[in-house]
């Protein structure tokens with residue numbers, strides 16, 4: 001079973017990335033997506049090696065953003081691919097069935113395609129404007145999530161769907177009511193000065209209706 005909270009890393013340098021990821025893990029995150037844009041292959045490899053060993057230490061899930069070949073080379077737990085990144089079925093062929101492959105969706109049709117191609121989870125968004133990512137797809141808002149999740153339910157689609165994009169603590173409960181499985185966040189955790197408390201509060205809302 002996947003965690004309901006995925007932390008997407010931030011940082012302009014290897015050190016900044018590592019500091020942010022280390023702090024997120026220390027505060028209780030157990031799923032990290034390493035997102036290190038516009039870097040040399042050497043820098044990305046160096047960071048990935050360090051993140052992999054940190055995640056092993058914290059028994060956290062470690063996935064790589066965009067870079068399918070780095071995922072394979074470093075033997076990460078998986079990869080997250082956007083609509084203009086490598087194709088999900090090519091990723092599955094390269095990585096095999098044991099690895100996690102996440103795919104971005106902005107519409108119900110994107111979700112259908114990802115399911116058909118063997119994706120493990122979906123990052124559906126953006127929920128609202130965020131400065132973390134450039135060139136955002138159309139904003140979905142709560143009503144967009146309601147519509148898409150209703151269609152998924154009607155079509156018996158059961159893949160875990162994560163909301164993403166500008167999410168704050170206050171958004172979590174209303175988003176969960178739309179039927180999403182969890183959230184993927186970057187800014188709120190990176191910028192928080194009280195990460196442990198924030199992650200505890202996020203998890204309380206994410207797991208509020210889970211019967212153990």
Ligand SMILES: Cc1ncc(COP(=O)(O)OP(=O)(O)O)c(N)n1
Pocket residue numbers: 006008033035065066080081082083084085102103104105122123124133162164184
């Ligand atoms: C969980 C999750 N969902 C969506 C995205 C966005 O991926 P993509 O559209 O490829 O954009 P970049 O992150 O590569 O800029 C994501 N990274 N994670």
Ligand SMILES: Cc1ncsc1CCOP(=O)(O)O
Pocket residue numbers: 008125126130131132133164165166167184185186187188
């Ligand atoms: C990677 C990505 N894809 C859509 S929105 C987004 C950024 C999420 O970061 P934040 O939680 O800071 O808005």
Ligand SMILES: [Mg+2]
Pocket residue numbers: 065066080081082083085
């Ligand atoms: Mg991408």
